[in-house]
Amino acid sequence: MKTRSKILIAKEKMKDKSRVQMLLNWLGPFLGLILVLIIFSSIPEVQDRFLRISNLKSVATQSVIVALGALGMTFVIISGGIDLSAASNIALASVITAFAINAGFSPVLALFFGVLTGGMVGMVNGALITSLRLVPFIVTLGMLGIARGVAKWIAGNQKIDAPLTWVNELMAKSPRPSWLLMAPGVWIMILFAVAMAVILRYSVFGRHVFAIGSNEATARLCGIRISRTKILVYTIAGLFCGLSGVMEFSRLTVGDPTVAVGLELDIIAAVVIGGGSLSGGAGSILGSMIGVFIMAFLRNGCTMMGWPNYIQEIIIGAIIVAAVALDQIRHRQAL
Amino acid sequence: MKIIKIVAVLFLIFLFTISCGSGENKSPGADAESLLEIAVIPKGTTHEFWKSIHAGAQQAASETEVEILWKGPQKEDDRAQQITVVEDFISRGVDGIVLAPLDDRALMRPVRDALRERIPVVIIDSALQGEDFISFVATDNYQGGVLAGRRMGELLLGKGDIFMIRYQAGSASTTKREAGFLDTVKQEFPQINLLVQDQYAGSTTETAYQLAENLLNRFPAVEGIFCPNESSTFGTLRALQEARMAGKIVFIGFDSSPKLVQGLRDGHIQGLVLQDPVKMGYLGVRQMVSHLRGQPIEKKIDTGVYMVSKENMEDPQMRSLLIPELLK
Numbered sequence: 001m002k003t004r005s006k007i008l009i010a011k012e013k014m015k016d017k018s019r020v021q022m023l024l025n026w027l028g029p030f031l032g033l034i035l036v037l038i039i040f041s042s043i044p045e046v047q048d049r050f051l052r053i054s055n056l057k058s059v060a061t062q063s064v065i066v067a068l069g070a071l072g073m074t075f076v077i078i079s080g081g082i083d084l085s086a087a088s089n090i091a092l093a094s095v096i097t098a099f100a101i102n103a104g105f106s107p108v109l110a111l112f113f114g115v116l117t118g119g120m121v122g123m124v125n126g127a128l129i130t131s132l133r134l135v136p137f138i139v140t141l142g143m144l145g146i147a148r149g150v151a152k153w154i155a156g157n158q159k160i161d162a163p164l165t166w167v168n169e170l171m172a173k174s175p176r177p178s179w180l181l182m183a184p185g186v187w188i189m190i191l192f193a194v195a196m197a198v199i200l201r202y203s204v205f206g207r208h209v210f211a212i213g214s215n216e217a218t219a220r221l222c223g224i225r226i227s228r229t230k231i232l233v234y235t236i237a238g239l240f241c242g243l244s245g246v247m248e249f250s251r252l253t254v255g256d257p258t259v260a261v262g263l264e265l266d267i268i269a270a271v272v273i274g275g276g277s278l279s280g281g282a283g284s285i286l287g288s289m290i291g292v293f294i295m296a297f298l299r300n301g302c303t304m305m306g307w308p309n310y311i312q313e314i315i316i317g318a319i320i321v322a323a324v325a326l327d328q329i330r331h332r333q334a335l
Numbered sequence: 336m337k338i339i340k341i342v343a344v345l346f347l348i349f350l351f352t353i354s355c356g357s358g359e360n361k362s363p364g365a366d367a368e369s370l371l372e373i374a375v376i377p378k379g380t381t382h383e384f385w386k387s388i389h390a391g392a393q394q395a396a397s398e399t400e401v402e403i404l405w406k407g408p409q410k411e412d413d414r415a416q417q418i419t420v421v422e423d424f425i426s427r428g429v430d431g432i433v434l435a436p437l438d439d440r441a442l443m444r445p446v447r448d449a450l451r452e453r454i455p456v457v458i459i460d461s462a463l464q465g466e467d468f469i470s471f472v473a474t475d476n477y478q479g480g481v482l483a484g485r486r487m488g489e490l491l492l493g494k495g496d497i498f499m500i501r502y503q504a505g506s507a508s509t510t511k512r513e514a515g516f517l518d519t520v521k522q523e524f525p526q527i528n529l530l531v532q533d534q535y536a537g538s539t540t541e542t543a544y545q546l547a548e549n550l551l552n553r554f555p556a557v558e559g560i561f562c563p564n565e566s567s568t569f570g571t572l573r574a575l576q577e578a579r580m581a582g583k584i585v586f587i588g589f590d591s592s593p594k595l596v597q598g599l600r601d602g603h604i605q606g607l608v609l610q611d612p613v614k615m616g617y618l619g620v621r622q623m624v625s626h627l628r629g630q631p632i633e634k635k636i637d638t639g640v641y642m643v644s645k646e647n648m649e650d651p652q653m654r655s656l657l658i659p660e661l662l663k
Contacts, residue, residue, distance in 0.1 A: 046427060055426035062419050157535060158504030161440060173422070173448060252414055252441040256505070259415055299409070303423035306404035309380065313409070 032273065032323055033294050040301035050301060054173075057182055061173055063296040064185040065090070065251070065260070068244035069267040070288045071196050072122070072237030077271050078200070079233045080213040080280025081136035085125060085143035086241050087263035091256070092151040093118045093245025097167070098160040098255025107165040114249070115242035121147055122238015126231035136234075144264070151257035160255035171251040185247050192240070197285035209233060213280030269316075270295060273323040294319065371401040373623055374424040375433045375616070378460070379411035379538075383592035384565050384612050387659045388459070391616030392433065399624045404429065412503070412538040414441045421445040425452050431623040434468075435460040439507045443467070455626055459619040461508040470622045472636045474610040476508045479640040480515020480563070483587045486606045486642055487516075487559050488524035490585045497559035497585075498531040498550055502567050503538055509563040512589060512608075516561055530554050536567035543570025551578050558584050565590035568607070572598050591643075591657045599645055599657075609641045609656045 040050045049055060069086050076083045097114035101107060121143060128139045169176055170185045180187070200206040208229045211219040220226055249255055272278065273294055274287025295316060302312040375392045377385040389405055396403045404424065408416035417437045422445055424432055432449055436442035439462050446456050446467045456468040463471075487497065499516060502509035520527050531550055536543035543566055551557070551574055560575075562568040568588030572595065575581040581603035588595060589608045598604040615638045622632045643653045 049427050052426065055423075058422045058426055062422065065415075159438065159441075172444070174451075248415065251418065252438070253444065254414075254438065254441050254505075256414055256438075256441070258504075259413070261413070262410065299419065300423050300426070303406060303420055304427040306374075306406055308405075309407065309409045 030290060032319065033290050033297070036294055036297050036301070040297070040304075043305065046301070046304045049304065055300070055304075057173055057186075059293070059296050059300050060186045061171055061183045061251075062300070063292050064171065064183070064189045064247050065244050066263065066266050066270060066296070067189045067289060067292045068192065068240050068247065069263070070270045070292050071192055071285065072240035073267045073271050074196075074274075074276060074283050074285055074288045075200065075209055075233045076136070076237045077268070077276040077278065078213045078280060078283040079209045079230060080216065081129070081230070081233070082140060082268065082278070083122075083125065083234065083237050084137065084140040084264050085121065085147055086237070086267050087260040088144045088147035088151065089118050089121045089238060089241035090245040090248055090260045090263065091258070092121065092147045092154075093242040094249035094252070094259060095151045095155045095160060095245075095255040095257050097246050097249045098162040099154055101162040101165060101167070102160060107167045111167055111246050114246040115239055118242020118245055119235055119239040122241065123231060123235040125238065126234030129234065130227040130230050148257070148261075155255060155257040157257075159257070162249075162253075162255060164253065167246065168250050168253050171247055185250065188243075188247075192243075193285055193289055200285055205229065205232070210281060213282075215281075266295060269320050273320060275327055277327075291323075294323075371430045371624065371627055372404065372427075373401055373431045373433060373620060374404045374406070374427075374429045375620065376417065376420055376424070376435065377405070377407045378417070378435050378437050380405075380407040381411060382565055384590050384610075387612035388435070388616035388619075390659060391613035391618075392620045393616075394613070395617045395620035395624070399621065401430075401620070401624055403620060408437070412437060414438045418442065418445050421449065425449050425454060428452075429454060431455050431457070431627055433457045433459060433619040433623055434463075436463045437461075438505055439464050455623065457619050457623045457626075459615050461506070469626050470632050470634055470636065472615055472619045472622060472638060473508070474615070474640055475637050476511035476640075477515040479589065479608045479610065480512035480517075481519045482640060482642045483512070483561050483589070483606070483608050484516040484519025485523065486644075487561060487585060487587050488520060488527060490605055491524075491527060491559050493524045494526035495558035495585075496528045496530050496554070496556065497561065498534075498554070498557055499529060499561045500531070500543070500546065500550075500563070500567055500571060501533065501535045502563045503535055512563040516563070527559075530557060536562065536570060538566065540566045540570040540573070543567040544573050545570075547571040547574035548577070551575070551580065559586070560584065561587045563589050565592055565595070568604075569594055572603060576603065591659075593658070596648075596657050599643070599648055602645060606642055606644045607657075609643050609653070611638045611641075611656060613659045614638045 041047055073083055073086060093114040096117045097110050100110035100113045125140055125143055128134065129136050171183050173183060175183055208224045211224055212226060212229060216226060248259055270291035271283060271288045273291035276283030276288060298316055299312060377388055379385055392403050406420055408420055410416055414437045425448055432454055434456055436458060442463055443465050446463060449456050450467045457470045457472065458468045459472045499513060501513055534546055536546050547570055560571060562571050575586060585605050587606045588604055591607060591609055595604060595607060599607060618636055625632050641656060643657060647653050648657060
């Protein structure tokens with residue numbers, strides 16, 4: 001009897017623990033964001049300003065570029081790859097959009113060209129990775145240089161001034177029809193985030209991405225067409241970089257080939273903070289978006305406080321390490 | 336579990352340091368309710384030039400008893416990040432913004448946003464398109480280029496092969512210096528031949544160093560070089576020193592830093608065009624404060640350019656421009 005009750009109690013405890021565990025797992029990424037929000041909204045100097053609607057609107061607008069990049073990057077990282085060319089791709093797409101508008105194309109077409117350029121760069125990445133059997137790190141590292149170089153070449157080594165069109169309204173903090181409340185770019189970001197979350201969770205393609213990232217050999221044995229899926233993953237990532245580039249152009253009002261240097265690291269950090277594993281098989285769109293917002297709110301808060309940039313850099317660095325460490329601990333306990 | 340505890344402790348420490356930081360910030364700000372808050376946004380924070388602007392801004396702030404918030408883009412020369420900084424200060428609701436725009440066009444929208452929120456903006460150092468600012472305080476950069484061109488021509492006795500190294504595409508202030516230099520050399524010294532005039536040094540000393548090294552390898556017989564800002568001047572000086580050519584050719588630079596002053600003293604630099612960044616930072620903040628206190632201000636202020644060489648570098652006026660009294 002005694003032993004039996006002990007076992008029952010132990011089982012009960014396990015159940016409790018697993019419930020806590022589940023809660024923690026679900027809340028995990030949110031905790032960081034909530035912590036950042038609490039910290040800044042409890043500092044008296046910026047308290048009344050930090051949580052104002054207009055500030056939340058600016059943070060949302062500032063997040064769009066990284067967020068769009070992170071949507072695609074989440075797929076790439078879950079599949080066990082990486083895309084270092086994201087930021088260069090963004091710069092290239094922004095230059096192409098400005099170039100097309102200058103060349104007299106309609107803004108719709110220019111936007112389309114920008115996104116398409118991003119998609120093509122992504123497709124080339126995917127094709128090289130699968131056909132040459134090179135690691136994604138190397139291929140996209142090469143593409144980082146190539147895309148940046150092409151962007152500078154097309155722009156003639158300077159920024160491109162394009163006439164103002166409605167494309168530049170996409171990232172305006174106070175949108176033209178005021179019932180939109182936020183910049184159209186923010187709505188586009190939310191829309192795509194929901195769509196990609198559904199695709200990742202519920203579509204066959206999404207499950208294949210997870211399978212490839214968890215164990216490529218097993219996935220192959222299960223009959224998943226690895227190459228096709230991978231090319232698709234990198235193309236999607238590229239398309240999002242293209243869209244992100246259009247948004248960058250919209251924000252700057254000029255096509256700048258030197259913009260977003262090093263932004264790929266912000267994008268990767270967002271995915272990783274949100275629970276993406278660089279060894280593949282783990283990650284979520286919600287997590288990545290939270291990662292984006294953690295960094296955006298940190299930047300915003302530090303600037304509002306007037307803290308020097310080095311403090312900001314140190315804090316963000318620490319957050320990346322802490323977030324991933326916490327994630328690892330959660331995983332170890334789950335096993 | 337142990338690890339969780341450790342992480343928890345780390346987080347607590349993190350929280351603690353943050354709250355300490357805010358405590359420190361609070362103490363001078365405790366009686367700051369009535370103090371005017373002015374954000375001063377440079378193009379970057381690491382160049383000597385911006386440190387001088389900072390010193391001038393601080394001097395003005397302490398004279399007029401206002402508080403300044405000094406913050407540049409996180410990555411030097413990143414247009415998108417400078418926009419973010421302006422937006423964040425608008426969110427904070429500062430009383431005024433003094434801005435050195437990285438781009439004469441990309442910063443137009445955030446400046447207009449500031450105006451919409453009734454936050455006045457003073458533009459310093461580089462021009463901004465449009466009319467959404469209350470005053471423009473800057474060096475006459477074209478005139479600076481003209482001074483450099485004349486000095487180059489005089490020292491080369493009107494003939495020779497030279498480089499003009501450009502700084503960075505889209506930077507309005509340096510483009511004007513380059514134009515001033517080119518026009519002067521072409522009009523007043525037609526026998527001077529420009530071997531290189533459209534190569535960009537890029538935003539860091541490192542990129543300038545590499546460019547200068549490559550150019551010197553290709554054209555070892557060059558007789559004169561002009562660089563339009565501090566980082567390109569220093570990078571080129573390093574390359575000249577490495578190649579053992581420093582002092583053998585005419586080298587004219589722009590702006591000052593302790594290393595460049597040493598170069599001038601050693602005879603490795605034959606002339607530096609100096610602006611008055613301390614004055615620029617000082618007047619930028621002064622204009623803003625005057626405006627906020629309801630006094631009339633000028634729409635445009637020229638802070639002057641000067642040519643300093645080994646001969647006149649000990650003059651008190653030149654000396655104070657060469658070695659500004661930085662933050663004590």
